[in-house]
Amino acid sequence: MSKVMGAVNRKDGRAKVTGNATYAAEHQIPGLLHGYLVTASIGSGQIKSIDTSQAEKAKGVVAVFTHKNPPKIFKPSNNFISSKIYEARLPLSDAQVHYGGQIIGLVVADTFEQAKHAAHLVKVEYETQSPLTEFQKATFKEAPPFMGEELKFEKGNVATVNNAAVKIEATYTTTTELNAPMEPHAIIAQWQGADALTIYEPTQWVMGSQRTYAELFGLPAERVRIITPYLGGGFGSKAMPWPHGILCAAVARHLQRPVKVVLSRRQMTVNAGHRSETEQTIGLAAAADGKLMAIAHDVKSSTSPVDTFTEPCTRVTPVMYSAPNLRYAQELAIMNVGTPTFMRAPGENPGMWALESAMDELAWSLKLDPVELRLRNQTQEHQHQNLPFSAKHFTDCLKVGAERFGWKDRSRQVRSLLRDGQLVGWGMAGATFPALQGVATVKVRLLPDSTVHVLTAGNDMGTGAYTMVAGVAAETLGVSVEKVRVEMGDSQLPDGGMAGGSMMTASLAPAVIKACQDVLKSADCNDATDAWAALRQSGRAAFEATATSAPPEGEKKWAFQSWGAHFCEVTVDEEIGRLQITRWLSVMDIGRVMNAKTAASQVRGGVIMGIGQALMEECLLDPNIGYPVVYDLATYHFPSHADIPRIDVVFVGEPDLNFNLAGARGVGEIGITGVSAVIANAVYHATGKRIRSLPLTPEKLMADFRALTADETRDAQEMKELIASNKSHERVAGHSQNV
Amino acid sequence: MEVTQSTVSGAVAVTLNVNGKKRSLAIEPRVTLLDTLREHLGLTGSKKGCDHGQCGACTVLVDGQRVYSCLALAVMQEGKEIVTIEGLAKDDVLHPVQAAFIDNDGLQCGYCTPGQICATVALLDEVKQGSSSAITPNLEHPPQLAELSEAEIKERLSGNLCRCSAYNGIVAAVQQLVGQTPPSAAADVMVKEMPA
Numbered sequence: 058m059s060k061v062m063g064a065v066n067r068k069d070g071r072a073k074v075t076g077n078a079t080y081a082a083e084h085q086i087p088g089l090l091h092g093y094l095v096t097a098s099i100g101s102g103q104i105k106s107i108d109t110s111q112a113e114k115a116k117g118v119v120a121v122f123t124h125k126n127p128p129k130i131f132k133p134s135n136n137f138i139s140s141k142i143y144e145a146r147l148p149l150s151d152a153q154v155h156y157g158g159q160i161i162g163l164v165v166a167d168t169f170e171q172a173k174h175a176a177h178l179v180k181v182e183y184e185t186q187s188p189l190t191e192f193q194k195a196t197f198k199e200a201p202p203f204m205g206e207e208l209k210f211e212k213g214n215v216a217t218v219n220n221a222a223v224k225i226e227a228t229y230t231t232t233t234e235l236n237a238p239m240e241p242h243a244i245i246a247q248w249q250g251a252d253a254l255t256i257y258e259p260t261q262w263v264m265g266s267q268r269t270y271a272e273l274f275g276l277p278a279e280r281v282r283i284i285t286p287y288l289g290g291g292f293g294s295k296a297m298p299w300p301h302g303i304l305c306a307a308v309a310r311h312l313q314r315p316v317k318v319v320l321s322r323r324q325m326t327v328n329a330g331h332r333s334e335t336e337q338t339i340g341l342a343a344a345a346d347g348k349l350m351a352i353a354h355d356v357k358s359s360t361s362p363v364d365t366f367t368e369p370c371t372r373v374t375p376v377m378y379s380a381p382n383l384r385y386a387q388e389l390a391i392m393n394v395g396t397p398t399f400m401r402a403p404g405e406n407p408g409m410w411a412l413e414s415a416m417d418e419l420a421w422s423l424k425l426d427p428v429e430l431r432l433r434n435q436t437q438e439h440q441h442q443n444l445p446f447s448a449k450h451f452t453d454c455l456k457v458g459a460e461r462f463g464w465k466d467r468s469r470q471v472r473s474l475l476r477d478g479q480l481v482g483w484g485m486a487g488a489t490f491p492a493l494q495g496v497a498t499v500k501v502r503l504l505p506d507s508t509v510h511v512l513t514a515g516n517d518m519g520t521g522a523y524t525m526v527a528g529v530a531a532e533t534l535g536v537s538v539e540k541v542r543v544e545m546g547d548s549q550l551p552d553g554g555m556a557g558g559s560m561m562t563a564s565l566a567p568a569v570i571k572a573c574q575d576v577l578k579s580a581d582c583n584d585a586t587d588a589w590a591a592l593r594q595s596g597r598a599a600f601e602a603t604a605t606s607a608p609p610e611g612e613k614k615w616a617f618q619s620w621g622a623h624f625c626e627v628t629v630d631e632e633i634g635r636l637q638i639t640r641w642l643s644v645m646d647i648g649r650v651m652n653a654k655t656a657a658s659q660v661r662g663g664v665i666m667g668i669g670q671a672l673m674e675e676c677l678l679d680p681n682i683g684y685p686v687v688y689d690l691a692t693y694h695f696p697s698h699a700d701i702p703r704i705d706v707v708f709v710g711e712p713d714l715n716f717n718l719a720g721a722r723g724v725g726e727i728g729i730t731g732v733s734a735v736i737a738n739a740v741y742h743a744t745g746k747r748i749r750s751l752p753l754t755p756e757k758l759m760a761d762f763r764a765l766t767a768d769e770t771r772d773a774q775e776m777k778e779l780i781a782s783n784k785s786h787e788r789v790a791g792h793s794q795n796v
Numbered sequence: 797m798e799v800t801q802s803t804v805s806g807a808v809a810v811t812l813n814v815n816g817k818k819r820s821l822a823i824e825p826r827v828t829l830l831d832t833l834r835e836h837l838g839l840t841g842s843k844k845g846c847d848h849g850q851c852g853a854c855t856v857l858v859d860g861q862r863v864y865s866c867l868a869l870a871v872m873q874e875g876k877e878i879v880t881i882e883g884l885a886k887d888d889v890l891h892p893v894q895a896a897f898i899d900n901d902g903l904q905c906g907y908c909t910p911g912q913i914c915a916t917v918a919l920l921d922e923v924k925q926g927s928s929s930a931i932t933p934n935l936e937h938p939p940q941l942a943e944l945s946e947a948e949i950k951e952r953l954s955g956n957l958c959r960c961s962a963y964n965g966i967v968a969a970v971q972q973l974v975g976q977t978p979p980s981a982a983a984d985v986m987v988k989e990m991p992a
Contacts, residue, residue: 063982322847654982
């Protein structure tokens with residue numbers, strides 16, 4: 058293969074900067090009706106009565122649906138193979154209210170304004186019960202397996218380790234977070250009679266959605282068409298149908314009119330998924346040289362009464378560090394909250410927050426460089442799967458990162474650096490995400506006008522998939538990337554797999570390579586230029602080939618995982634509790650990098666979402682009424698321009714040819730893992746405050762550092778010396794800006 | 797002149813100047829400029845991210861100034877020049893801001909992008925006209941385009957959220973537009989080459 062990739066501009070850039078990229082709610086459908094959801098204003102209970110008479114009489118209203126007159130929906134098998142919906146309970150299936158904001162009706166009218174107005178005219182009487190929305194009051198039980206994977210493991214015996222030089226045990230918490238894509242969840246459902254359906258909905262999983270809607274309405278899959286060329290972000294929340302989408306499609310069938318439903322930001326808070334809060338206790342035992350003797354990881358998370366989703370934090374425990382004694386377990390509680398779901402690096406993100414915070418605490422206790430502690434303890438095999446990692450370059454991530462950041466110049470004391478009246482701290486942490494690969498099919502067509510057309514029902518939700526597919530095709534065929542046109546996001550195209558689990562590149566790229574090789578073979582040519590000439594001579598319309606990527610060979614031989622290390626500098630103004638990130642470097646080992654521009658953007662996006670988690674993201678519920686007190690983008694804060702420094706991104710390692718013939722492992726999620734730990738570790742370095750609950754909000758940063766650390770004997774001596782010497786503010790922080 | 801008919805009662809006749817074209821339509825007074833563009837005029841380039849003036853995805857230019865179109869009623873825009881993302885490119889030639897966003901990978905999912913671009917067009921104009929920001933140290937000496945600092949750019953664009961977080965690329969695009977040399981959008985790739 059010749060090398061034409063490198064740093065390629067986004068293929069879909071022009072459509073997006075001109076406003077020509079059409080998102081779900083924007084398709085122009087004649088005769089479109091607008092639906093507006095009616096949602097429960099209590100956190101738990103039953104609908105005693107629901108009066109829709111006023112709403113029905115309102116101007117422009119076509120119909121109102123509640124549990125009294127639900128549209129017909131079939132129960133899907135919901136097994137991930139033939140169908141999967143986010144929330145197992147079907148919308149409007151009974152009078153029960155399981156969580157605040159649950160969908161209890163849909164008003165359909167001629168215009169959006171009329172539907173919204175009429176939705177507020179629906180009168181509901183409830184029989185309320187006390188909602189359970191406080192994690193501390195929930196009842197936790199052993200969590201079920203996560204997508205077939207046991208969340209419980211022990212090797213050796215952690216309880217018998219009693220000769221450790223240092224033992225750490227601490228509990229780390231995260232709060233409820235929202236995926237909050239910029240494009241609100243939206244759907245247009247249009248029926249062609251009673252047995253053919255077209256859905257315009259952002260979906261990360263085109264063919265999964267097709268199969269699922271087909272089951273929900275008793276249709277063969279090919280009678281459902283999903284059209285979703287552009288998604289305004291999803292981050293895990295747009296892979297399967299949510300209740301609003303199911304309801305919209307059902308109502309459109311009942312009315313035999315196209316209907317559009319767009320969630321408001323308030324509805325986005327509870328009706329489109331979130332990351333559950335977590336409570337994680339990590340125990341570490343180490344010898345004096347830093348070698349880990351034991352790791353214990355116990356996790357609690359919560360789910361809704363109407364589906365089961367466990368935040369699988371312990372997936373990181375057996376892959377990061379080697380210990381002869383290693384144990385983990387997860388528990389789950391049911392609370393009156395909306396259904397939690399996948400959110401960028403589900404499990405790995407909160408898991409790494411806890412583990413990488415604990416490793417930092419251990420490094421301080423051992424007076425050992427946290428980079429060195431990680432180097433000494435990294436594992437060459439997956440300790441649960443008992444398989445070696447395919448192509449692991451975590452060492453390079455740590456060493457290249459440390460060198461470029463200037464890590465050796467750091468101060469070894471907390472509260473020792475001051476710049477412009479603010480405390481300065483440096484932190485580091487590891488990153489990891491498993492490499493997954495699905496089966497994907499791609500069709501490649503060589504056309505007589507010397508262009509290439511690549512078609513697949515895969516999707517690009519901002520990841521760069523359009524560009525990656527074009528680049529791989531261009532490279533394999535030996536043509537410029539401008540010659541390649543890519544069509545995605547339509548269920549009439551070959552099944553392109555899921556844009557989730559960071560697996561789209563690993564799934565699609567091998568299929569693109571194979572299809573391109575096959576099309577040249579079928580033309581009996583070595584490159585596209587010859588093939589185009591042969592095509593024109595033949596008078597045929599196109600040379601084409603279709604290929605499917607196989608599951609990774611040697612699946613039982615290797616464990617596939619990506620690696621990384623983050624380094625950052627923070628400043629803390631303790632008087633007002635302001636925390637700012639001033640410098641950032643991420644070094645990642647993801648196998649082959651398909652496009653240096655879009656891959657960098659993926660890592661930056663992950664890091665910045667992690668900065669949001671660390672600094673501000675928090676969805677709080679009122680413990681009494683069980684209703685979210687966060688209801689839009691002014692109350693749910695995520696980072697804006699002013700919160701974000703330049704994020705420098707470096708990739709190291711080698712193409713992972715044990716994984717697939719493209720050598721690529723995927724890059725969508727690894728960037729966010731470890732981020733909140735790096736920041737908390739840097740905050741500890743800056744302030745001496747070990748904050749173990751996210752987000753790191755001003756009141757935590759303003760707390761007296763002596764109070765925070767008084768009960769931690771390992772820090773006490775250091776603190777005492779520091780306070781006595783009172784020299785902490787004399788040294789001025791400086792760093793080599795050599796990133 | 798295109799005329800869009802509406803059967804909605806309570807609707808009033810409005811004529812808007814959008815991207816240099818007169819558009820006459822009948823809409824209820826409660827319809828926002830954003831919903832008018834998206835639902836009545838087929839101009840879906842302006843995005844609805846929050847509908848509350850909190851995310852900036854709906855930013856358009858009204859008489860050259862950036863406006864959150866979800867907080868503006870369409871009936872109040874008569875006689876004003878409205879420019880949306882669809883009105884920036886000249887035929888096939890992209891507006892320099894649009895081209896700079898592509899070059900610097902200042903976009904991912906693309907949903908906030910029209911708002912970010914319209915805000916950037918306005919930002920450049922505001923700086924040219926000598927406007928200060930909340931962090932301008934000396935109000936007597938507002939920054940010139942060429943010396944616009946990274947902090948000034950970020951402050952002046954913080955009314956536009958991006959959940960994919962293409963923030964670095966967007967700031968780099970502005971730096972390029974004011975004649976500075978931004979850092980590369982690409983990562984530093986030290987990964988071994990594919991075997992031949």
